[in-house]
Amino acid sequence: MGGQTETAVKRDVLAELDTYRTREAKQQPTWPDAAAVEAASANLASQPPLVFAGEADQLKQRLAAAARGEAFLLQGGDCAETFEAATADKIRDRVKTLLQMAVVLTYGASMPVIKLGRMAGQFAKPRSSDTETRDGVTLPAFRGDLVNGYDFTPESRAADPSRLVQGYHVSASTLNLIRAFTQGGFADLRQVHAWNQGFVSNPANRRYESLAAEIDRALKFMEACGVESAALTQTEFYVSHEALLLDYERPLTRIDSRTGELYDTSGHMLWIGERTRELDGAHVEFLSHVRNPIGVKLGPTASVDDAMRLIDKLDPEREPGRLTFITRMGAGKIREALPPLLEGVKAAGAQPLWVTDPMHGNGITTATGYKTRRFDDVMDELRGFFEAHRAAGTVPGGIHVELTGDDVTECLGGSENIDEETLATRYESLCDPRLNHMQSLELAFLVAEELKQIAH
Numbered sequence: 001m002g003g004q005t006e007t008a009v010k011r012d013v014l015a016e017l018d019t020y021r022t023r024e025a026k027q028q029p030t031w032p033d034a035a036a037v038e039a040a041s042a043n044l045a046s047q048p049p050l051v052f053a054g055e056a057d058q059l060k061q062r063l064a065a066a067a068r069g070e071a072f073l074l075q076g077g078d079c080a081e082t083f084e085a086a087t088a089d090k091i092r093d094r095v096k097t098l099l100q101m102a103v104v105l106t107y108g109a110s111m112p113v114i115k116l117g118r119m120a121g122q123f124a125k126p127r128s129s130d131t132e133t134r135d136g137v138t139l140p141a142f143r144g145d146l147v148n149g150y151d152f153t154p155e156s157r158a159a160d161p162s163r164l165v166q167g168y169h170v171s172a173s174t175l176n177l178i179r180a181f182t183q184g185g186f187a188d189l190r191q192v193h194a195w196n197q198g199f200v201s202n203p204a205n206r207r208y209e210s211l212a213a214e215i216d217r218a219l220k221f222m223e224a225c226g227v228e229s230a231a232l233t234q235t236e237f238y239v240s241h242e243a244l245l246l247d248y249e250r251p252l253t254r255i256d257s258r259t260g261e262l263y264d265t266s267g268h269m270l271w272i273g274e275r276t277r278e279l280d281g282a283h284v285e286f287l288s289h290v291r292n293p294i295g296v297k298l299g300p301t302a303s304v305d306d307a308m309r310l311i312d313k314l315d316p317e318r319e320p321g322r323l324t325f326i327t328r329m330g331a332g333k334i335r336e337a338l339p340p341l342l343e344g345v346k347a348a349g350a351q352p353l354w355v356t357d358p359m360h361g362n363g364i365t366t367a368t369g370y371k372t373r374r375f376d377d378v379m380d381e382l383r384g385f386f387e388a389h390r391a392a393g394t395v396p397g398g399i400h401v402e403l404t405g406d407d408v409t410e411c412l413g414g415s416e417n418i419d420e421e422t423l424a425t426r427y428e429s430l431c432d433p434r435l436n437h438m439q440s441l442e443l444a445f446l447v448a449e450e451l452k453q454i455a456h
């Protein structure tokens, strides 16, 4: 192909991608200075990709296995990552928590677990309201560190495009550390006890300890038999975030030199949120043009028709692993809302990966103003998810949760029995309440029980 022609082909591919600019993009910030957005965008466009297209393809294959019931997806991390909390200790504790949960699930289900962080890019938030009022003062709502600051001052809450570039660099250093941890020996299964160290002692990690002891024995047995495998010493770990801010996603979208196809290189998997999944909206249009695995959140108002149109638009070829539906119905609604969706999509012959987000349909606000969730509701939605799939004969392929390795008090209940008064002691989230380390392990044990029933 001549140089001229190749340039023309690339131009056409990018022009198609840019169709999204003609569609309505909800939940975008009001940037005060268009020239500064241009400059940030040009800067991002000149940066190296954060992930390699081949890795996104590999994840797609793993997700395809999950959709067939041959693997299980564990997707988790903060609601809103922050620049300040992108420290070695906090990243390590989140990775450790996910590795621990993965061990519990793998052991329970005898199935590979795909580890996918809500990490290294989860910096932009859709909000119910554009503004926040405190003591009679109204300012723009906090939209995530990629947009503005959390401090309640006019300066901090003004949208600042230079944050787009800062977010790229924080994502790069986060991803670098994740890669180092998971490839460099930290994720070696012989560290299964070490991942539990440093966390406050609690019933869930004591239960974990006894499972870790069993795994240890099994590993020693395998070692004695001469079994050696990289699968025991390293682990694949992928990253994902909501592709909300198109001024961030667009300049990080690149043409893959191997295939000439477009990939959004800001993360391995990108998802579309409940508030931005309109079929004719900019987010659906944008992601329809990239080849990464894509998720879409589906809330209780989603119809079979909505789901089928999204499938036709985002996955017209029905490519295995391409599309994940992340349902977030609420504990009180899942048993009514999910079965018809599963049955309708199945009847139409489609096989997306079905994942449950048992967090976002269960939000409540306490009298004292804390956004929280009851751990019991989260567990109840999880059970409802497995029930619905059992009844429909479809595959419950994974979970999507907001969690942290820190000992926070953001969700009510769990075996520590966090109550409304306790919430104030260590409520650190800048957006939604996360499961703490113990609640995350408890949840993993429950899911493992459910998966065991399927396996046997």
Ligand SMILES: O=C[C@H](O)[C@H](O)COP(=O)(O)O
Binding pocket: 079, 125, 126, 127, 128, 129, 360, 431, 432
């Ligand atoms: O994850 C996010 C929240 O659910 C979303 O940002 C909405 O939060 P809000 O209702 O506090 O704006």
Ligand SMILES: C=C(OP(=O)(O)O)C(=O)O
Binding pocket: 079, 126, 242, 272, 273, 274, 275, 297, 328, 360, 432
């Ligand atoms: C905003 C989120 O979810 P949803 O789009 O399902 O409300 C989220 O995952 O943080």
Ligand SMILES: [Mn+2]
Binding pocket: 079, 080, 360, 402, 431, 432
């Ligand atoms: Mn959230």
